[in-house]
Amino acid sequence: MSRQTQAIIHADAVLHNFKQLAAMAPQSGSMAVIKADAYGHGAVNIARILQHVSSRFAVAIMEEAVALRDAGITAPIVVLEGAHQAKECQMAFQHNCILVMHCEAQLKWLNACPAGKRPHIWLKADSGMHRLGFPLNELPRIVKEYASLLSDETVLATHFASADDTNNPFTQAQLSAFEAVVAQVDSLQKLPLSLANSPAAANWPTSRAKWNRLGLGVYGGRVSTQSDTGLSLMPAMTLRSSILAIRDVPKGEGVGYGQTWVASRPSKIATVGIGYADGYPRHCANGTPVMVRGKRAPLVGRVSMDMITIDVTDIADVSMGDMVELWGEHISIHEVAQCAGTIDYELMTRVSQRVPRIVKYL
Numbered sequence: 001m002s003r004q005t006q007a008i009i010h011a012d013a014v015l016h017n018f019k020q021l022a023a024m025a026p027q028s029g030s031m032a033v034i035k036a037d038a039y040g041h042g043a044v045n046i047a048r049i050l051q052h053v054s055s056r057f058a059v060a061i062m063e064e065a066v067a068l069r070d071a072g073i074t075a076p077i078v079v080l081e082g083a084h085q086a087k088e089c090q091m092a093f094q095h096n097c098i099l100v101m102h103c104e105a106q107l108k109w110l111n112a113c114p115a116g117k118r119p120h121i122w123l124k125a126d127s128g129m130h131r132l133g134f135p136l137n138e139l140p141r142i143v144k145e146y147a148s149l150l151s152d153e154t155v156l157a158t159h160f161a162s163a164d165d166t167n168n169p170f171t172q173a174q175l176s177a178f179e180a181v182v183a184q185v186d187s188l189q190k191l192p193l194s195l196a197n198s199p200a201a202a203n204w205p206t207s208r209a210k211w212n213r214l215g216l217g218v219y220g221g222r223v224s225t226q227s228d229t230g231l232s233l234m235p236a237m238t239l240r241s242s243i244l245a246i247r248d249v250p251k252g253e254g255v256g257y258g259q260t261w262v263a264s265r266p267s268k269i270a271t272v273g274i275g276y277a278d279g280y281p282r283h284c285a286n287g288t289p290v291m292v293r294g295k296r297a298p299l300v301g302r303v304s305m306d307m308i309t310i311d312v313t314d315i316a317d318v319s320m321g322d323m324v325e326l327w328g329e330h331i332s333i334h335e336v337a338q339c340a341g342t343i344d345y346e347l348m349t350r351v352s353q354r355v356p357r358i359v360k361y362l
């Protein structure tokens with residue numbers, strides 16, 4: 001029998017989350033961000049699940065868009081990093097993709113394409129995150145100089161650095177700086193806007209514009225430092241595996257590499273078939289919770305490449321083959337991320353290709 005390590009993808013949760021986030025902003029169009037294999041959930045899976053509610057999708061790079069086209073996904077695709085090379089402008093045109101252009105070199109590549117064979121573009125502005133985008137003060141010139149590259153599909157976009165943090169005034173500062181520049185220039189005022197990611201859509205109502213780009217929230221990750229968002233997002237992934245072995249470990253004996261956990265009482269230790277090669281973080285601390293037989297049990301000892309060890313001393317009738325939830329419906333991915341010193345995004349995207357994704361429809 002093959003290993004029971006699986007990522008169950010809950011189609012109902014994905015749909016529910018997308019619809020909830022979209023309903024928060026009924027004046028906006030909402031598109032699902034399905035880059036990085038839909039944050040580890042399977043880009044084609046998620047595109048199929050959301051095909052009737054997300055009228056377009058966003059990915060990071062052209063390769064991701066082409067893979068979706070190869071799988072028969074036909075909705076327009078917004079490529080958030082735009083073209084990495086001149087030839088990607090032609091590819092984008094052929095594949096009905098919209099390139100988010102963030103620098104002048106990209107616009108020059110586009111200008112060199114024959115008119116009539118240019119893809120639609122968005123323009124990305126740097127409103128303070130200082131990662132990608134035209135500086136705000138350059139936008140008026142860019143829009144004037146490259147007016148022939150713009151179309152009625154062109155949107156002016158920006159991205160927030162800290163939109164999940166409702167106490168951080170920087171999101172409002174980014175919004176204000178952006179709005180101030182747009183207000184000054186007629187040609188900018190004509191462009192529709194795309195500002196919000198899922199944390200911004202949830203926490204900052206004034207960021208909801210023509211297009212919201214929804215990632216983490218669609219997958220049920222934590223979009224706000226505030227508990228009271230009015231949203232009830234559901235985990236889209238359950239990562240689970242099964243117990244391969246159970247042993248009694250006497251008091252005083254260590255478990256696993258480096259013996260970082262030592263039994264303080266006679267203990268029953270179960271070995272579970274998942275490790276860091278599957279994407280379960282090696283940095284998870286002793287005590288990171290898992291769920292067995294409806295009860296929480298602590299991780300003990302180091303995470304190995306293919307296995308972890310958990311303390312099931314206090315759980316009755318545990319047997320080989322029992323399923324163990326690493327995160328999902330009962331163990332929040334956010335709690336595990338905190339135990340590993342990282343964020344929900346990283347855990348989702350790191351589930352490795354060795355773990356089969358099983359899409360569960362209700």
Ligand SMILES: Cc1ncc(COP(=O)(O)O)c(C=O)c1O
Pocket residue numbers: 033080159196197198199213214215216217
């Ligand atoms: C430019 C851009 N827009 C939207 C998103 C989606 O953000 P989130 O997953 O926080 O909703 C991302 C994700 O990193 C992004 O880079």
